[in-house]
Amino acid sequence: xxxxxxxxxxxxxxxxxxxxxxxxxxxxxxxxxxxxxxxxxxxxxxxxxxxxxxxxxxxxxxxxxxxxxxxxxxxxxxxxxxxxxxxxxxxxxxxxxxxxxxxxxxxxxxxxxxxxxxxxxxxxxxxxxxxxxxxxxxxxxxxxxxxxxxxxxxxxxxxxxxxxxxxxxxxxxxxxxxxxxxxxxxxxxxxxxxxxxxxxxxxxxxxxxxxxxxxxxxxxxxxxxxxxxxxxxxxxxxxxxxxxxxxxxxxxxxxxxxxxxxxxxxxxxxxxxxxxxxxxxxxxxxxxxxxxxxxxxxxxxxxxxxxxxxxxxxxxxxxxxxxxxxxxxxxxxxxxxxxxxxxxxxxxxxxxxxxx
Amino acid sequence: xxxxxxxxxxxxxxxxxxxxxxxxxxxxxxxxxxxxxxxxxxxxxxxxxxxxxxxxxxxxxxxxxxxxxxxxxxxxxxxxxxxxxxxxxxxxxxxxxxxxxxxxxxxxxxxxxxxxxxxxxxxxxxxxxxxxxxxxxxxxxxxxxxxxxxxxxxxxxxxxxxxxxxxxxxxxxxxxxxxxxxxxxxxxxxxxxxxxxxxxxxxxxxxxxxxxxxxxxxxxxxxxxxxxxxxxxxxxxxxxxxxxxxxxxxxxxxxxxxxxxxxxxxxxxxxxxxxxxxxxxxxxxxxxxxxxxxxxxxxxxxxxxxxxxxxxxxxxxxxxxxxxxxxxxxxxxxxxxxxxxxxxxxxxxxxxxxxxxxxxxxxxxxxxxxxxxxxxxxxxxxxxxx
Numbered sequence: 001x002x003x004x005x006x007x008x009x010x011x012x013x014x015x016x017x018x019x020x021x022x023x024x025x026x027x028x029x030x031x032x033x034x035x036x037x038x039x040x041x042x043x044x045x046x047x048x049x050x051x052x053x054x055x056x057x058x059x060x061x062x063x064x065x066x067x068x069x070x071x072x073x074x075x076x077x078x079x080x081x082x083x084x085x086x087x088x089x090x091x092x093x094x095x096x097x098x099x100x101x102x103x104x105x106x107x108x109x110x111x112x113x114x115x116x117x118x119x120x121x122x123x124x125x126x127x128x129x130x131x132x133x134x135x136x137x138x139x140x141x142x143x144x145x146x147x148x149x150x151x152x153x154x155x156x157x158x159x160x161x162x163x164x165x166x167x168x169x170x171x172x173x174x175x176x177x178x179x180x181x182x183x184x185x186x187x188x189x190x191x192x193x194x195x196x197x198x199x200x201x202x203x204x205x206x207x208x209x210x211x212x213x214x215x216x217x218x219x220x221x222x223x224x225x226x227x228x229x230x231x232x233x234x235x236x237x238x239x240x241x242x243x244x245x246x247x248x249x250x251x252x253x254x255x256x257x258x259x260x261x262x263x264x265x266x267x268x269x270x271x272x273x274x275x276x277x278x279x280x281x282x283x284x285x286x287x288x289x290x291x292x293x294x295x296x297x298x299x300x301x302x303x304x305x306x307x308x309x310x311x312x313x314x315x316x317x318x319x320x321x322x323x324x325x326x327x328x329x330x331x332x333x334x335x336x337x338x339x340x341x342x343x344x345x346x347x348x349x350x351x352x353x354x355x356x
Numbered sequence: 357x358x359x360x361x362x363x364x365x366x367x368x369x370x371x372x373x374x375x376x377x378x379x380x381x382x383x384x385x386x387x388x389x390x391x392x393x394x395x396x397x398x399x400x401x402x403x404x405x406x407x408x409x410x411x412x413x414x415x416x417x418x419x420x421x422x423x424x425x426x427x428x429x430x431x432x433x434x435x436x437x438x439x440x441x442x443x444x445x446x447x448x449x450x451x452x453x454x455x456x457x458x459x460x461x462x463x464x465x466x467x468x469x470x471x472x473x474x475x476x477x478x479x480x481x482x483x484x485x486x487x488x489x490x491x492x493x494x495x496x497x498x499x500x501x502x503x504x505x506x507x508x509x510x511x512x513x514x515x516x517x518x519x520x521x522x523x524x525x526x527x528x529x530x531x532x533x534x535x536x537x538x539x540x541x542x543x544x545x546x547x548x549x550x551x552x553x554x555x556x557x558x559x560x561x562x563x564x565x566x567x568x569x570x571x572x573x574x575x576x577x578x579x580x581x582x583x584x585x586x587x588x589x590x591x592x593x594x595x596x597x598x599x600x601x602x603x604x605x606x607x608x609x610x611x612x613x614x615x616x617x618x619x620x621x622x623x624x625x626x627x628x629x630x631x632x633x634x635x636x637x638x639x640x641x642x643x644x645x646x647x648x649x650x651x652x653x654x655x656x657x658x659x660x661x662x663x664x665x666x667x668x669x670x671x672x673x674x675x676x677x678x679x680x681x682x683x684x685x686x687x688x689x690x691x692x693x694x695x696x697x698x699x700x701x702x703x704x705x706x707x708x709x710x711x712x713x714x715x716x717x718x719x720x721x722x723x724x725x726x727x728x729x730x731x732x733x734x735x736x737x738x739x740x741x742x
Contacts, residue, residue, distance in 0.1 A: 225739050239741040248739055249732035252361060253679040256672075260654035261647070263365050284647035333643025334636060340646055345631035348624055348646075349444045353376065355650055 003056070004063050010040055011067040020072035020314040023175030029138040030074040034101060043077060044098030047085045052095045058270045065208065066215035072314035074176065076135040079103040082208035084143040087201045091157050091191035096141045102159075103139035104205060105130050110146040110183060112156045112190070124158050124190040126183045132325070136179035137167035145201055148192060155198035158190030172321035174314070196274075203279035205326040207265055210279065213286035213322050214255075214262040216315045217293050221255045223312065224248060224297045231302075238300065247296045254289035261285050264356040277355045280336040287323035287332075294319050361738045363672050366654070366661035369433040375416075376437040382414065383445045394446035396713040397618045400575050400720070402448030403528050405482070411442075411449075412482025417456045420663075421464060425476035432663040436656070440613045446621035450525055450575070455479045458608040459486035459533055462552075466593030466601055471554060475531070487523040488609070489534030489555070489579065490602065497730050499535070500546040500599065504581060506536040506553060512588035514553055516561075516581040522724070526564045526577040532557055533605075534581075535598050550598030554590045561585070571701065571716040604668055609725050611659040611673035616652040616680030618721060619687050622710040623649070626691050629707055638694045645690055652680050671738035678731040681721040688714050 018033040037043050046061030047053025061081040068077050084104040088095050096102050110128035130144055140163040148154045160183065167179035193201065225248055228239035238244050262285075265278035294316040298305050305312040323329065340351040386392060386407075395402060411417055419435040421427025442449050460479050463472055478484035495501045504518025516536060523532065532555045539549030557564070561584035567576040593601050623645055630638040655676045662669045688711065697705065699712035722728045736742055 225741070228741065239736075242733070245736035245741050246729065246732045248741065249675075249678065249735035252735050252739060253675055253682075256361060256675055257648070257651040257655060257679055259362070260365070260658060261651035264650075264654045267365060278650075280643070281647040281650045284644055285651045288644065288647070329644065330640055333640045333647065335643070336646055337630065337639040337643035340642070341627060341631045345628040348627035349620075350380070352646060352649055352653075353440075356654065 004060050007042070007045065007056070007060050008063050008067050011037070011042060011064050012071075014040060014042075015067070015071045015073060018073070020074070020311070022308060023074055023171070023177075025169050025171070028074075028171075028175075028177045029076070029135060031138075033073055034075045037075065037077065038099040043080060043101075044085075046081050047089060047095060047098065051089050053085065053089075053098055058266070062211055062266050065211055069212035069215040069318075070219035070315075072174075072216075072311075072318060076101045076103045076139050078208045078212050079134050079139075082211065083201070083205045084141075086204065087143055087145075087157055088159060090197075091193065093157070093159055093189055093191055096159065100141065101135060101139040102141040102143060103133060103135045103162075104143045105133045105145075106202060106205070107131070107144045107146045110144060112146045112149055112158065114149065115187070122190065124156060124188050126158055126160065126186045126188055128183055130160075130181045130183060132170075132178050133162075133167065133181055134176065134178060134325070136162070136170075136177050136181055138177060142181065145193075145198060152192065154195050155193045155201075156190045157193050157198075157201065158188040160186055160188045172325065174317035174321050176318070176321065178325075199276050200274065202327065203276040204269075206283040206332060207262075207269065207275065207279035209322045209326040210258075210262050210282040210286045211266065213290065213319060214258045216319055216322070217255045217258055217286070217289055220293055220297045220312070220315050220319070221248075221251050223315075224251065224300050227305075228300055244300060247300060251293050251296050254292045258282075258286045258289045261356070268356050277336055277339045277351075280332040280339070281355060283327060283332045284329045284336060287329040290319045290323045361671055361675060361735065363658040363662050363669060366433065366657035369431065369437075371431065372433040372437040375430075375434050376441055378414075379416065379438050379441040382410075383441065383447060386410075386447070387445070392448050394621050394624075395448075396446065396621050396710055397717045397720075398446050399443065399449050399453045399614045399618065400524055400717070400724075401450060401573055402446075403450045403525055403575075404448035405451050405485075405528070407448045408452040408482035408485075410482070411452070412480060417452055417482050418460055418476065418480035421460060421476060421480065425472055426480040427476070428480075432660040433657070436613065436660040440617065440653075443614055443617040444620050444624070451485050451528055452479070452482050453614075454488055454524065454529075455484060455486035455531075457612060458488070458605050459531070461608050462533060462592065462601065462605050463554075465604065466552070467554075468589065470589065471592070475554075484531070485525065485529040487526045487529045487532040487557070487579070489520045489523060489532040491520065491522050493519055493521055493578070497727050499602070500550075501541075502535060502537060502550070504534065504536045506538050506551065506586070508588070509585070514586040514588065514591070516553065516555070516584040516586055519578055519580045521567065521576070521578050523564075523577045523579045524575050526557060526579050527566070527574070529557055531555060532579065533592060535602055538595055538598075547599040549596060550602075551595045552592040552598050552601050553586050554592045555584070555586055556590075559584050559586065569717070569720070571713070603670065606726065607668045607670045607673050610677040610731075611656065611663070611669070613653070613656050615677045615725075616649070616656065616683050618717070619684045619710075619714045620649070622687055622691070622707075622714045625707045625710045626695070629695060635694070641690050641694045645687060648683050648686075652676065652683060655679070671734055674726070674731040674734040675738070677725065678728050678735065681728060684714075684721045685718045688718060
């Protein structure tokens with residue numbers, strides 16, 4: 001058994017005793033699951049030990065995120081392991097303790113002022129409203145990417161203590177908290193990023209959601225295949241009907257496409273390549289698959305899949321949410337196309353062969 | 357998810373990127389010299405034996421085959437890069453396409469030493485072209501229902517009677533690998549009693565009749581066999597093993613980048629239009645199409661890597677072909693939504709021309725090499741449903 005298999009096995013064991021539940025304003029995340037994961041050291045995987053993380057490879061962190069996404073786990077692990085944590089490490093900022101959840105948000109309307117004059121890591125004050133904060137109200141810290149002060153190119157990546165900030169009640173289609181935080185002269189450690197570095201951080205966020213989408217899409221297919229094998233109508237299993245087989249095969253095609261591209265983007269990230277276009281493509285392709293896979297999964301499951309008592313909605317509602325988070329297909333498709341045409345009108349094909 | 361559908365990711369290949377650059381340079385020079393013009397779906401319609409010969413001279417045919425037959429013993433990943441570049445450029449590759457893709461590999465697996473020595477070096481040189489002899493007038497998706505039969509005569513030779521259809525470019529080709537009944541059909545064992553014959557298309561008794569496709573192009577043919585005497589030593593593989601051999605051949609037929617790049621020249625033309633207009637709606641469509649190309653490349657590369665590992669991934673190949681050919685057709689509608697252009701084969705506008713070519717070829721994409729319904733049945737088997 002490889003290290004990665006071992007990590008996945010551990011996450012599965014922990015998940016086994018934490019059934020997904022319907023998230024509400026009163027119960028907005030799975031704190032017990034988070035504690036169990038943190039106790040096992042899984043909320044610091046992929047982050048260097050010298051920075052306070054648990055060590056391990058990007059592939060391990062991705063495996064954890066995939067397993068939790070497929071299990072509809074209501075914890076900010078993707079944000080912490082794949083976005084906020086690595087962004088802080090890359091910017092030479094200190095990591096909060098991995099035991100405490102740290103989330104990530106892009107905050108274009110927040111203004112930032114340096115407290116000191118350093119170019120590198122320094123102190124800033126931030127004011128304005130951070131919207132669409134994943135796990136707002138649950139996460140004790142939030143890493144925000146905000147436009148650099150007037151006259152300075154790039155962005156500031158800042159670590160804000162959100163433990164005492166009230167979050168508004170806003171939720172995605174799956175009930176996951178996506179509220180706003182109001183910053184009023186909030187003091188924070190931060191670092192100035194170049195536009196290219198800021199693009200990389202946004203791309204990491206998109207890729208994190210693409211990884212979650214890929215895992216959830218795979219699981220929805222598996223559930224649907226299993227259901228089609230068990231559900232009997234007209235004296236035989238649904239899966240024996242050609243009409244159903246065609247639908248399941250179409251789902252499998254979409255899922256395979258998403259997995260192939262997402263895996264390739266993750267590997268490019270692991271090799272240290274610039275992954276803006278790869279992440280854009282993975283997010284667009286994963287988002288496009290959601291319509292087909294969620295629609296057909298519900299169609300095959302029939303009316304029971306349309307109820308809260310059946311598990312299917314835990315993932316289909318997340319699919320419908322995640323595809324629009326961290327930049328929708330519309331946003332990333334334009335980024336992708338603009339990037340591919342950067343070398344001119346005849347450069348499309350060479351650019352396509354360089355993305356991943 | 358069933359393991360039979362998933363393949364390991366393809367490792368990056370420096371050798372593939374090296375040969376890719378060489379092919380790109382060659383194609384730019386050929387385009388500049390005007391030896392070919394870019395078209396859609398050129399692996400069906402772009403017959404140019406002189407071009408095929410040039411590819412042979414550069415070592416880009418029979419790339420993965422053993423050196424003892426003149427092959428180049430390169431990886432499937434390198435061959436993938438070469439074929440992908442040729443398709444993306446819309447180069448005229450139809451003459452040699454079938455021989456290089458599946459007939460050669462079939463001979464390598466099942467051919468006799470004599471057959472290989474005689475034929476493989478000529479394919480590698482770009483001088484010997486093949487057709488697929490599978491479908492018949494009454495046997496399309498139901499391939500096991502074929503009626504073309506071969507019987508042994510007193511000299512031990514095969515006497516072939518029947519007809520094959522959709523035989524692409526038979527009028528330019530030298531050989532066909534023809535699936536025939538060598539034993540009467542047995543309803544209890546539908547896949548038994550078939551064999552493959554290596555048939556010289558110049559033999560007496562063979563008539564090649566053109567079948568024109570929607571744009572008037574002559575690529576398809578009906579090949580009629582009337583008491584054609586095929587030498588006894590031209591049996592390919594084992595008598596009665598035809599179904600199994602055809603299935604293996606289909607893994608090569610279904611797995612390549614031509615299953616999602618047939619209409620790529622249309623995307624390239626659209627890309628030029630978008631670069632010029634900067635229109636946000638067009639940019640978004642180009643981005644969505646590009647994301648689909650990128651996913652299909654990864655799927656297809658995984659198959660090339662599996663071939664390099666010695667696997668024959670039939671089920672993943674069927675899946676990629678389903679997704680890829682659906683994409684080839686979708687491109688047309690996606691572009692139409694955001695560009696006001698009237699398709700025409702004789703338009704001065706290259707986008708209008710590419711659209712017209714793609715539209716008139718589109719029905720074929722999801723039929724040839726196994727309909728998408730058949731492919732989805734194979735995928736359903738991979739999912740454990742049948």
